Amino acid sequence: MDILQMAIVIGVLALMVKPLGTYLYQVFRNEANATDRVFSRIEKPIFSLIGLKERNGMTWKTYGLSFMATNIALVAFSYVILRLQRFLPLNPGGIDNMEQTLSFNTVISFMTNTNLQHYSGETGLSYFSQMIVITMMMFTSAATGLCVAIAFVRGMTSKGQTVGNFYEDFVKAHTRVFFPLALAVTLLLVALRVPQTLLPALQVTGLEGHTQQIAIGPVASLEAIKHLGTNGGGFFGVNSAHPFENPNPLTNVIEIISMWSLAAALPYTYGLFARNRKQGWVIWAAMMILFVLLLSLVYASESSGSPVMNRLGIDASQGSMEGKEVRFGIAQSALFTTVTTAATTGSVNNMHDTLTPLGSITPLALMMLNCVFGGKGVGLVNMLMYAILAVFLAGLMVGRTPEFLGRKIEAREMKLIAIAILAHPLIILAPTAAALATELGKAAITNPSFHGISQVLYEYTSSAANNGSGFEGLGDNTPFWNISTGLVMLLGRYVSMFALLAVAGSLLRKQWVPETLGTLRTDNGLFVGILVGTVLMIGALTFLPAIVLGPIAEHLTIR
Numbered sequence: 167m168d169i170l171q172m173a174i175v176i177g178v179l180a181l182m183v184k185p186l187g188t189y190l191y192q193v194f195r196n197e198a199n200a201t202d203r204v205f206s207r208i209e210k211p212i213f214s215l216i217g218l219k220e221r222n223g224m225t226w227k228t229y230g231l232s233f234m235a236t237n238i239a240l241v242a243f244s245y246v247i248l249r250l251q252r253f254l255p256l257n258p259g260g261i262d263n264m265e266q267t268l269s270f271n272t273v274i275s276f277m278t279n280t281n282l283q284h285y286s287g288e289t290g291l292s293y294f295s296q297m298i299v300i301t302m303m304m305f306t307s308a309a310t311g312l313c314v315a316i317a318f319v320r321g322m323t324s325k326g327q328t329v330g331n332f333y334e335d336f337v338k339a340h341t342r343v344f345f346p347l348a349l350a351v352t353l354l355l356v357a358l359r360v361p362q363t364l365l366p367a368l369q370v371t372g373l374e375g376h377t378q379q380i381a382i383g384p385v386a387s388l389e390a391i392k393h394l395g396t397n398g399g400g401f402f403g404v405n406s407a408h409p410f411e412n413p414n415p416l417t418n419v420i421e422i423i424s425m426w427s428l429a430a431a432l433p434y435t436y437g438l439f440a441r442n443r444k445q446g447w448v449i450w451a452a453m454m455i456l457f458v459l460l461l462s463l464v465y466a467s468e469s470s471g472s473p474v475m476n477r478l479g480i481d482a483s484q485g486s487m488e489g490k491e492v493r494f495g496i497a498q499s500a501l502f503t504t505v506t507t508a509a510t511t512g513s514v515n516n517m518h519d520t521l522t523p524l525g526s527i528t529p530l531a532l533m534m535l536n537c538v539f540g541g542k543g544v545g546l547v548n549m550l551m552y553a554i555l556a557v558f559l560a561g562l563m564v565g566r567t568p569e570f571l572g573r574k575i576e577a578r579e580m581k582l583i584a585i586a587i588l589a590h591p592l593i594i595l596a597p598t599a600a601a602l603a604t605e606l607g608k609a610a611i612t613n614p615s616f617h618g619i620s621q622v623l624y625e626y627t628s629s630a631a632n633n634g635s636g637f638e639g640l641g642d643n644t645p646f647w648n649i650s651t652g653l654v655m656l657l658g659r660y661v662s663m664f665a666l667l668a669v670a671g672s673l674l675r676k677q678w679v680p681e682t683l684g685t686l687r688t689d690n691g692l693f694v695g696i697l698v699g700t701v702l703m704i705g706a707l708t709f710l711p712a713i714v715l716g717p718i719a720e721h722l723t724i725r
Contacts (some may be wrong), residue, residue, distance in 0.1 A: 167629050168495070168669070171501075172374050173500050175423070175599075177542070180478050182431065183431050183433075183434050183435055184545065185433045185652070185654065186428065187431035187432065187433070187434025187437075187438065188435075188436040189431075190343070190431060190432065190436045190556065191438040193343060194316045194335060196334075202635065203344055206626065207642070209337055209338070212337050212341070213334070217336075218333050221334045222331060223329070223330055223331055224331055224332060225327075225328060225671060226317070226667045228312075229329050229331075230466060231312065232333065233313065233332050233336075233663075234660070237277055238661065241274070241277050244271045244303060245269055246275065246377075247295060247298055247299050248263070248299060249263050249264065250263060251295045251420070253294065254294045254679075255294055255479045256294035257292035257294060258299070258365075258366035258707075259289075259292065261291065262291045263292065264295075267577060267648040268285060268643060268648055269643045270648060270652055271284055271651060273299070273303075273439065274652040274656055275651075276303035276307060276631050277306075277308075277661035278303060278655045279396065279510075279541055279659070280628075280632040280633065280634045280655045280658075280659075281397045281512050282634040283399055286402070286403030287400055287402075287403060287663065288381035288383070288536055289348070289381075290404065290415075292606055293383055296384065296388060297388075300388065301388050301391060303397060304395045304396060304442070305340060305391055307395065308339075308344060308391070308394070308396065308397065309336055309339035309340055310336070312335075312542040313339055314663050315546050315547050316330065316435075316667055317330050317667060318548070318669075319435070319440075320670070320671055321669070321670025321674045322550065322570075322573075323436075323439040323441075323571060325678065327612065328674075329667070340645075343428070344395060347424075348387070348394055349390075349392050351390035352386045352387045353388040355389055356518055357429075358414070358420075358619065359413055359415050360385055360389060360410065361382045361384075361410050362384055362387060363382055363384065363385065364383070364384065367380060367381050368380040373445075373503075376434065381402065383401060384401075385401045387400070389412075390424070392427070392513060393424035393425040393511060393513065395423050395542065396429065396511040398511075398512025398513040398633065399513070401405045403629045405513050406418075406421060406513045406514060407491055407516060409449050412515055418498050419498075421502075421513070422498075422502055424538065425505060425509045425511040425513070426508075426541065426655060427543065429509045429539040430450070430453075432546045433450040434446045434547075434576075434654075435455065436546060436550070444690070448688065448689055448697070449697075451723075452693045452697040453537070453538050453545065456538045456701065457539065460508075460527075460531055460532055463524065463525070463565055464529075465500040465501075466487050467486075467521075467523075467524040467525035468486050468490075468496050468500055470482070470485070471483075471486050472488065472522060473523070474555055474597070482694075484496075488520045489519065489520030489521070490516040490517075490520075491515060491516065494515055500517070503521070504529075506633075506635060507532040507633060507635065508540070510541035510631055510632055510633045511541070511633070511634075512633040512634030514634070515637050516638055517638060518636070519621070519636075519637040523616075523679050523717045523721035524717060524721050525625075525719040526620060527713060527718075529635065530624060530713065530716075530717065531713070532633035533633050534590075534591075534627060535705050536548055536631045537549040541632060547666050550582050551586055551666060551669070551687065553697055554575055554669075555583055555704075556693070556700040557569070557570045557575060557686055557688065558575050558580055560686050560696065561575070561702065566684055568686070569681075571673075571688075572654050573673050573677075573679070579669050579673065583665070585661070586661070586665040587667055587704065589657065589662060590662065591709060592622070593630045593654050593661075594630045594654075595626075597626045597650055598626050601626070601650070602620050603644075606646040607622065607647075607650075610647060611640065612640065612641060614638040614720040615720065616715065616720035616723060617639075619716045619719075620716035620720065625637065625640055625642060626651065626654055629654040629655045629660035632655060632658055652714065655724075659690070666687070
């Protein structure tokens with residue numbers, strides 16, 4: 167029954183790939199299409215307001231500087247709001263201004279699409295801050311990631327000289343993708359009893375006569391973009407385990423599909439841009455193989471029960487239910503855990519800190535690989551990076567200059583890809599080592615054993631992958647952790663984005679070369695195997711020692 171549940175959700179997702187991927191292609195192909203009839207009237211006054219009349223294409227450098235300037239302006243605006251929220255409207259709970267290092271961490275977290283929360287939403291933010299800062303940045307950060315992914319795809323597949331216009335893409339991402347989908351999901355969640363109100367907290371008298379405050383608020387609207395934009399920041403501290411955010415198995419499936427669908431559809435969009443749908447399905451198949459392998463690991467680990475309970479002879483027929491909601495059970499908890507870290511969403515419907523040691527490898531591995539579907543475009547561009555690397559390695563083995571989509575892959579592209587590949591483990595492992603070696607870092611660890619290493623490793627892995635979930639046993643709301651994770655989130659977001667945009671710009675300038683008998687085909691089953699092998703090889707070489715020191719060592723010591 168558990169396997170059937172997971173298979174149905176995966177099947178529904180697979181059915182959505184083609185229509186949704188086609189729609190994204192229609193939105194961003196920069197040619198007149200059917201979506202213009204619906205949305206052009208809304209967009210024209212917006213383009214006029216921002217002075218974007220001709221919408222000329224940009225080079226990769228101009229595109230990158232444009233999205234950085236937009237992000238910087240939004241960060242400054244949001245920081246001011248959080249520091250002054252006590253004096254602003256829609257604050258029925260009288261919540262005080264946010265502390266400065268926590269404000270820094272929060273605005274960086276939400277602008278980088280990480281949504282790492284070192285605060286509890288219902289007690290740390292006013293309604294005004296939840297809507298004007300948190301919900302707003304959930305839209306804009308997701309739109310930024312999607313725009314960069316589309317620009318990268320254009321650079322790899324087009325014969326033009328530009329990667330598109332950032333401001334045009336940014337507006338379209340909002341008006342044609344996120345706003346309509348978020349409205350639909352919000353109404354669906356409201357119909358399923360998720361709160362959507364500006365009323366203050368409810369005053370309830372319990373059976374023993376004690377008065378209790380129950381936090382409510384504009385929850386459904388935040389939940390919708392939280393998952394559609396692969397953001398992950400919860401309205402409540404316990405995130406999607408809270409019954410107001412995720413009341414039943416049906417809303418659980420809706421949230422899974424919401425955070426997974428756009429990321430899963432983007433490889434098909436890439437295939438349409440490349441004018442070869444098989445290219446897209448190859449990328450999608452490689453992602454799904456890795457996804458199913460890691461889903462199987464966490465499901466098998468959690469369903470077999472806790473190693474300690476098994477050793478003590480305690481009945482574990484229901485699996486390891488510690489930290490999980492009974493209304494979801496093992497199957498939907500394991501699937502949610504896998505999807506939220508594969509899609510770099512970061513929302514949780516169970517406590518990742520209480521996963522079995524082997525089960526915790528799945529979320530860690532997915533964030534370390536950072537190419538299995540990913541957030542808005544992150545998984546696609548990273549998997550394409552691995553595809554180029556796989557072609558390069560194959561070319562070295564046969565003594566031939568590698569080609570990908572009709573362009574030669576040369577030293578410049580490989581240097582940029584090496585920067586993107588090496589930066590990710592560096593900004594995870596170096597801060598982890600520093601935190602474990604300093605008193606400021608070790609003071610936050612609540613478990614001094616191997617699990618403590620996993621807590622620290624998970625925090626920086628989540629920050630670097632712009633995921634935002636955490637092993638919540640870590641006492642991370644301190645200046646050390648707020649600043650260090652904030653810097654890791656910045657590097658994790660922008661170093662790879664600029665490196666990969668530079669790759670796209672470099673490929674855009676290259677002459678197309680005809681395919682010959684010696685060209686490695688990248689649209690067949692053989693290349694799927696080469697691609698999966700490349701990802702696993704690079705991942706194992708960079709992260710396996712850290713996994714051994716954390717989850718694997720913990721598993722061996724408690725057996």
